[in-house]
Amino acid sequence: MAFQLTDTFIDDLRTALAAGNEDAVRGYFHGLHPADAAEILNSLDTDETVKAYGLLEDEVAAEALLLLEDDRREEVLEGLSPKEIAEQVIDNLDSDDAAYVLAELPDAQQDEILQHVEDLDQASDIVDLLNFDPDTAGGLMGKETVRVHIDKTVREAVREIRRQAEEVEIVYTIYVVDEDEKLVGLLSLKSLLTKPLNSPVREVCNPNVISVRTHTPVEEVAKLMDKYDLVVIPVTDSLGRLVGRITFDDVVDLIREENTEDVQKMGGVEALEEPYMSTPFWRMIRKRVGWLVVLFVGETLTATALSFFDDKIQKAVILAVFMPLIISSGGNSGSQATSLIIRALALGEITIRDWVTIVKKEFKSGLVLGLILGIIGFLRIAIWSNFVDDYGPYWLQIGLTLGITLTFVVLWGCLAGSLLPLFLKRLGLDPAVSSAPFVATLVDVTGLLIYFSISVALLDGTLL
Amino acid sequence: MAFQLTDTFIDDLRTALAAGNEDAVRGYFHGLHPADAAEILNSLDTDETVKAYGLLEDEVAAEALLLLEDDRREEVLEGLSPKEIAEQVIDNLDSDDAAYVLAELPDAQQDEILQHVEDLDQASDIVDLLNFDPDTAGGLMGKETVRVHIDKTVREAVREIRRQAEEVEIVYTIYVVDEDEKLVGLLSLKSLLTKPLNSPVREVCNPNVISVRTHTPVEEVAKLMDKYDLVVIPVTDSLGRLVGRITFDDVVDLIREENTEDVQKMGGVEALEEPYMSTPFWRMIRKRVGWLVVLFVGETLTATALSFFDDKIQKAVILAVFMPLIISSGGNSGSQATSLIIRALALGEITIRDWVTIVKKEFKSGLVLGLILGIIGFLRIAIWSNFVDDYGPYWLQIGLTLGITLTFVVLWGCLAGSLLPLFLKRLGLDPAVSSAPFVATLVDVTGLLIYFSISVALLDGTLL
Numbered sequence: 001m002a003f004q005l006t007d008t009f010i011d012d013l014r015t016a017l018a019a020g021n022e023d024a025v026r027g028y029f030h031g032l033h034p035a036d037a038a039e040i041l042n043s044l045d046t047d048e049t050v051k052a053y054g055l056l057e058d059e060v061a062a063e064a065l066l067l068l069e070d071d072r073r074e075e076v077l078e079g080l081s082p083k084e085i086a087e088q089v090i091d092n093l094d095s096d097d098a099a100y101v102l103a104e105l106p107d108a109q110q111d112e113i114l115q116h117v118e119d120l121d122q123a124s125d126i127v128d129l130l131n132f133d134p135d136t137a138g139g140l141m142g143k144e145t146v147r148v149h150i151d152k153t154v155r156e157a158v159r160e161i162r163r164q165a166e167e168v169e170i171v172y173t174i175y176v177v178d179e180d181e182k183l184v185g186l187l188s189l190k191s192l193l194t195k196p197l198n199s200p201v202r203e204v205c206n207p208n209v210i211s212v213r214t215h216t217p218v219e220e221v222a223k224l225m226d227k228y229d230l231v232v233i234p235v236t237d238s239l240g241r242l243v244g245r246i247t248f249d250d251v252v253d254l255i256r257e258e259n260t261e262d263v264q265k266m267g268g269v270e271a272l273e274e275p276y277m278s279t280p281f282w283r284m285i286r287k288r289v290g291w292l293v294v295l296f297v298g299e300t301l302t303a304t305a306l307s308f309f310d311d312k313i314q315k316a317v318i319l320a321v322f323m324p325l326i327i328s329s330g331g332n333s334g335s336q337a338t339s340l341i342i343r344a345l346a347l348g349e350i351t352i353r354d355w356v357t358i359v360k361k362e363f364k365s366g367l368v369l370g371l372i373l374g375i376i377g378f379l380r381i382a383i384w385s386n387f388v389d390d391y392g393p394y395w396l397q398i399g400l401t402l403g404i405t406l407t408f409v410v411l412w413g414c415l416a417g418s419l420l421p422l423f424l425k426r427l428g429l430d431p432a433v434s435s436a437p438f439v440a441t442l443v444d445v446t447g448l449l450i451y452f453s454i455s456v457a458l459l460d461g462t463l464l
Numbered sequence: 465m466a467f468q469l470t471d472t473f474i475d476d477l478r479t480a481l482a483a484g485n486e487d488a489v490r491g492y493f494h495g496l497h498p499a500d501a502a503e504i505l506n507s508l509d510t511d512e513t514v515k516a517y518g519l520l521e522d523e524v525a526a527e528a529l530l531l532l533e534d535d536r537r538e539e540v541l542e543g544l545s546p547k548e549i550a551e552q553v554i555d556n557l558d559s560d561d562a563a564y565v566l567a568e569l570p571d572a573q574q575d576e577i578l579q580h581v582e583d584l585d586q587a588s589d590i591v592d593l594l595n596f597d598p599d600t601a602g603g604l605m606g607k608e609t610v611r612v613h614i615d616k617t618v619r620e621a622v623r624e625i626r627r628q629a630e631e632v633e634i635v636y637t638i639y640v641v642d643e644d645e646k647l648v649g650l651l652s653l654k655s656l657l658t659k660p661l662n663s664p665v666r667e668v669c670n671p672n673v674i675s676v677r678t679h680t681p682v683e684e685v686a687k688l689m690d691k692y693d694l695v696v697i698p699v700t701d702s703l704g705r706l707v708g709r710i711t712f713d714d715v716v717d718l719i720r721e722e723n724t725e726d727v728q729k730m731g732g733v734e735a736l737e738e739p740y741m742s743t744p745f746w747r748m749i750r751k752r753v754g755w756l757v758v759l760f761v762g763e764t765l766t767a768t769a770l771s772f773f774d775d776k777i778q779k780a781v782i783l784a785v786f787m788p789l790i791i792s793s794g795g796n797s798g799s800q801a802t803s804l805i806i807r808a809l810a811l812g813e814i815t816i817r818d819w820v821t822i823v824k825k826e827f828k829s830g831l832v833l834g835l836i837l838g839i840i841g842f843l844r845i846a847i848w849s850n851f852v853d854d855y856g857p858y859w860l861q862i863g864l865t866l867g868i869t870l871t872f873v874v875l876w877g878c879l880a881g882s883l884l885p886l887f888l889k890r891l892g893l894d895p896a897v898s899s900a901p902f903v904a905t906l907v908d909v910t911g912l913l914i915y916f917s918i919s920v921a922l923l924d925g926t927l928l
């Protein structure tokens with residue numbers, strides 16, 4: 001059964017830490033999975049984290065370090081000497097995870113730590129990995145693979161795998177290579193177990209291997225692994241030689257980060273990179289103030305637009321009363337359209353080339369939704385006019401103005417909200433930037449122009 | 465290398481389909497992965513999909529069916545007899561996937577199809593699975609597992625696994641059970657390969673198994689698999705007996721669906737369930753109109769609120785000019801806060817119990833962000849007043865009103881935007897419902913009240 005973190009557990013652990021009772025602290029962490037140890041450490045104060053981390057067993061400590069929040073990991077690493085980092089952390093991690101930890105440190109410190117790594121193969125693997133662009137398969141892969149030669153038999157393969165497996169923590173798949181180390185197939189656990197021991201590997205391996213190159217962008221790696229439900233994908237160099245593998249957990253982390261970024265961008269915030277709770281105050285302000293100011297400056301155009309119509313408002317204050325209703329309806333229909341399109345783009349359901357179909361779809365939807373809101377708006381005024389005299393003798397004209405404006409503003413919101421993400425993507429920008437607030441601001445300014453144009457057309461000579 | 469779908473490929477396939485050239489069509493699909501076959505079928509028209517589907521090889525056809533868009537899968541299944549569905553689809557799928565296909569069909573048709581399933585074990589497994597709630601581990605699991613008895617040796621285990629592996633498509637992990645079929649450990653491929661053949665399974669297996677019960681909610685399954693980076697998780701019944709397993713691909717699909725729902729809800733749309741492009745017109749309208757009307761009706765409160773202030777607007781039209789600017793600033797800061805909190809809740813970074821910390825954080829952030837926008841707003845008026853005479857002699861009072869209002873409205877937006885998702889969660893509702901449009905509407909009405917209260921306080925006796 002899985003470990004369940006409770007408040008009592010944290011309280012007891014804190015007491016033991018405060019009392020300096022190291023054996024008790026070790027007891028609390030004994031036998032725990034690194035993910036559980038990390039969960040506990042992330043719930044403590046930062047100085048408690050550093051203290052408790054020093055008491056973990058090396059194997060657990062190395063894996064748990066990967067799962068600490070960024071600022072805690074920094075604190076923990078600052079408390080360790082280069083030799084300790086090499087022996088306690090780097091030597092106990094797979095090459096991809098070790099490279100990940102090192103990549104966050106300054107170059108000089110990286111070199112010093114690598115000098116202390118005992119396993120020379122590991123050190124050289126890490127040096128290789130650090131050279132790759134972190135946004136490519138090379139930057140995400142680990143070098144640990146189990147491989148057999150295509151000219152061997154299943155019996156020889158099993159012997160070879162036994163030898164290699166000692167070095168590799170989890171065996172995902174067995175790769176088949178030729179004499180140049182080129183990847184030519186894979187050997188499933190099933191065929192290894194069920195085929196006669198004297199069958200040649202050549203005959204029992206599966207030559208249809210889906211692999212990526214070291215320079216393949218990570219987004220494409222994620223898409224392939226997702227499409228083909230792969231637990232692990234092999235990575236080859238430009239000559240087709242097997243150089244590493246990427247496991248599903250790294251890709252799941254990547255997808256989660258991208259989803260978080262999308263949600264945050266859609267809310268008009270720059271991607272936070274850290275959990276909400278541990279983002280420092282001024283960094284949080286910086287991530288939010290940029291878009292707020294840009295949207296604010298954009299929105300001051302509404303004041304400029306309205307100052308052209310101040311004589312109309314003076315004549316018919318009732319026009320001002322409906323402004324928030326109209327611009328928010330445009331903004332809401334725009335937010336709906338933009339979130340549907342952004343998600344469909346992210347899932348690959350649509351591409352920019354579908355824009356004509358999308359315009360047709362949104363034109364029809366916008367018209368129907370606009371008519372529905374327009375009719376409700378008209379009815380509200382028609383019914384209200386029997387009870388209050390806000391509208392005077394012109395309730396019909398005011399009702400029609402509101403109804404027609406709402407139809408056009410909602411239609412415009414749907415079109416603008418759906419086309420903006422496509423347009424941003426066409427420019428090579430991230431479509432998720434066209435957040436609900438961004439679309440709303442765009443539709444606000446134009447919505448007011450639509451409103452006053454229709455008002456002037458319908459009310460000139462009566463109210464105006 | 466992975467298959468790349470091109471327009472030319474689709475055009476050629478279409479021509480072959482139209483000409484009734486079945487051999488050519490078979491040739492286009494030959495050797496393709498089911499995921500690729502499904503991608504091609506999803507790019508055709510629905511009637512072409514049905515025609516082409518009939519020409520796929522059984523193994524590929526069954527797997528590809530799972531990956532078809534919902535309405536296409538329905539069409540394909542309607543074109544097949546119960547016997548064909550049983551023999552071509554159900555017999556070729558793992559029990560979880562077979563149950564998934566059957567669950568979408570009417571009960572009577574399910575029974576008829578199950579009569580035709582040749583493999584009686586498979587039929588009985590499916591009947592078992594259909595009884596589980598689809599939102600629990602039981603409803604997501606497959607029955608296929610490879611298991612060995614704890615009293616055997618590694619040699620006996622290997623022999624037993626060879627026998628069972630014939631039946632199971634992919635061997636993920638080997639489970640160790642006792643005489644009552646209770647799950648007591650797992651045997652890694654690594655220990656199977658590296659331990660001496662005469663070691664007892666009891667000594668080489670790992671007794672720390674993370675498992676779930678059949679009634680565990682799927683969200684919890686997803687969280688556990690994600691936390692511990694599991695490729696597969698075993699499922700036990702209430703007596704601890706091993707009854708099935710859940711694989712990572714099903715969980716990845718689940719997480720993707722939830723993310724999509726969150727993004728759509730945040731945009732103020734009900735979750736679509738189908739891809740954007742294939743959602744029928746009126747269903748799309750239904751998913752969007754509900755929230756739009758609710759928000760519209762909520763927003764009519766702004767008109768009601770404003771009608772109390774129409775005499776103030778009459779006296780000072782300049783107040784109306786800044787309304788959109790003020791309410792949108794409140795709405796934008798609210799959208800930011802709500803999207804940050806929703807995502808942090810979804811990732812488990814915060815819980816409802818953190819609300820005091822969150823209020824403190826958002827109070828400070830809201831105050832700083834509000835002051836920044838307030839100062840910009842004040843400066844705009846102070847500078848403009850030198851060039852235009854919109855503000856008359858009262859530019860200072862108007863500037864202060866705008867600046868102070870912005871500070872309070874943004875502060876209120878941050879507080880409302882962060883607390884609303886927590887409040888919804890507390891009520892047992894989905895926090896993602898507190899979409900950007902929802903928060904914006906809430907802040908619009910209250911923002912106008914704040915605006916006119918401050919205006920009256922500061923401008924009474926001068927402009928008002």
